[in-house]
Amino acid sequence: MNHKPVEGFSKLTKQGKIDWIVNEYLEGNEEFQTILKQYWNENPQLQKLHEEFSENTISNFYMPYGIAPNFLIDGKLLALPMAVEESSVVAAASKAAKFWLDKGGFKTTIINTKKLGHTHFIIDVEPHKLQHFFNFKLKQKLLEATEDITRNMRNRGGGILNIRLIDKTAEMENYYQLKASFDTVDSMGANFINSCLEQFGKTLREEVSKDEDFTSEEKNSLQIVMNILSNFTPDCIVRAEVSCKIDELNDDSGISNEEFATKFKRAVTIAEIEPFRATTHNKGIMNGVDAVVIATGNDFRATEACAHAYAAKDGKYTSLTHCTIDDGVFRFWIDLPISVGVVGGLTNLHPLVKFSLALLGKPSAQELMSILAVSGLAQNFGALRSLVTTGIQKGHMKMHLFNILNQMGATEEEKQHFVTYFKDKTVSHHEVISEFNRIRSSQN
Template sequence: MKHQPVEGFSKLSKEGKIEWLVNEYLNGDEKAIQTLKQYWNDDADLQKLHDEFSENTISNFYMPFGLAPNFLINDELYTIPMAVEESSVVAAASKAAKFWLDRGGFKTTVISTTKLGHVHFMYEGDVEKLRNAFEATIKAKLIEETNDITKNMRARNGGILNLELIDKTADLENYFQIKGSFETVDSMGANFINSCLEQFAKTLKNEIDADATFSTEEKDSLQIVMCILSNFTPDCIVRAEVSCPVEQLAEGNVSAEEFVEKFSRAVRIAEIEPYRATTHNKGIMNGIDSVVIATGNDFRAVEACAHSYAAKDGQYSSLTHCEVKDGIFRFWIDLPTALGTIGGLTSLHPIVKLALGILGKPSAGELMGIVAVAGLAQNFAALRSLVTTGIQKGHMKMHLMNILNQLEATEDEKKYFVNFFKDKTVTHHFVIEEFCKLRGVKSVEEIKKD
């Protein structure tokens, strides 16, 4: 069936959008309508709130909201809320938290909270004249003409930290930037930064137009391309770390020295090998994104920033590092991330407000530390498994329930399999094989026929 474009889709009611979707793409499937509606909130006001978070909403997409307890961070005990659908993420983080609970816990340090934005523009005139005008008058005028925008932020000890004229003509002909550095305190600050940048662009154009030292041709050549914050925030960075004497790291039949040697080697491989670093960092982001989502922050911006930072030296590399010095093992992450605890969803989404309450209503800096700790814990747990028992044993045991749910196993069957795999390695094939034996059938297809 060939689909047709739709006009005025956004003006349809929610029911109208669903009806169009089902008729146009799902062959009139009534079950699809039931599926979408069963995820609506019974509370009409709450559902209206969710509908207004985005556009063209027809239902809600739920993710598990879990808790990872026993995180000792800067000598204070936390339970970290995590929103994630991947098996074993919460379990791995919790296991790492418990491991470090008696070894001093996690320490965090906010190194810097500076965020960046740029006015991108083209200019074909005298570069030295532009540079002199920027330093002599334009820079001060940019700050002056954003005073109304920055007033409330300045009252909270934030605002514009610095403005620079950046010459990028070596990379692209006639290309310049006004680079703004900002402090946005406990808000993520995107709207604030973008508002400032758009005013900078207007002021820049007006000041050049009013300056008699610029020729008509030079004035006409100044063209604003765009004004936008950067999600790469290498100067908005937090460090999270753990450390303990090497002898405290014995792992089952593996001596402390052997464990540290294997662990350090695994980190080093991720530092030098991009293929491994990508998977290594993806695991780190499992922990980070889970907390970012649970606290109503933009996980896509956090992801983009982290991966840009991982490649800042010209080759994609590990976000975590370790060392042994004077008999002390140390493992850490430097994470660039811009987060907010006020504004956006943080004051609107009921679960987000609850998550921030669980964390003690942290400042943006405190949340940065908690998020970094979650990533470090996730990475420690993964590497610990990789260099000892292997990653699949623990991961597949957590994945077991997903396989059983796909097979529509009964509660008694689930209990049987949890017990059955207590001392065995879970694989998809093994579960299917044993499930068919239990049901007395030769294949899953026979079960589906029933």
């Protein structure tokens, strides 16, 4: 079918958008009209609220919202909200939390909370001349020009921490940056940072244009390329860790504590040296992190991008977690770069985000950083624990079992049969299909 472009799609009513989509791409199938509408919220005001979070909204896309209990974090017992569709993520996190509950739980340290942004610009000026202009004229003007923007943030204890001129001309002709660091306190701060940076660009243009030390050619060569925050925040770091004596590990997999610790550490070391393993290893960490990020109304794409950039910061992609065994003590930790907020954005709008933050005791942004790092560490511990003992498929496929059965239209009675059937077996898709067909055949 040759589809036709549409004019003014955004101006159509919600029903108009649905009608066009179904008629143009889905052959007018009424089933798809029903699918979209069954996910509308029955409360019109709540539905309207959700629709205004984004553009061209025609329905809601639901994700399971689960709870991982028994997280002892810095002496506080918490239940973590997790919005995630992947089987075994919540279960693995919960199991890891319970494992460490009687061993002191998780300890965290906020290493830094600095966030970054840049004004990227081009100017054909000798670097030493531009640096002198920045040091003695521009820097103070930039701070003065943003005083109105930063006032509220400064009153809350944050604001602009520093501004530097960065010479990038060795990598791109006439390319420089104004690199600024910020403390945004309890907000993620994207709008605040970008507002400051856009003012930097305007002030830079104004100050260069009227400075007598620049020639007309130099002034005309100035181009403000863009003003934008960076989602790479290598100086906004939290550490989460667990530790205990090896003889207190008491893993229930049937191997000795010493063998478990050795195998576990070896698995982490492989992720540290092998990028192919590190990618999957870190993906598992982000299973835990992203689930809580989404549940608390934060930006999981920024979180992902930052974590993976950090994992490659030394020129080779490596593990975000680390493990040591020293003097009979097992220690496992993560240093996670993460920028999140508990005010602004969806935090005061989305009802489930409000619930999540209330469930967590209305944490500060730093406390949420700690919770997120713990969630990632717990998820990684659970995955590695399975990998070096029973194997990943035993637990994962048991959680996946209901997905397979639902696809096949199994009854509740049949589902209970399969739970019993696989009680002492590893679930496989082939085995589920075979047993399902056997049961259905015996009923005929």
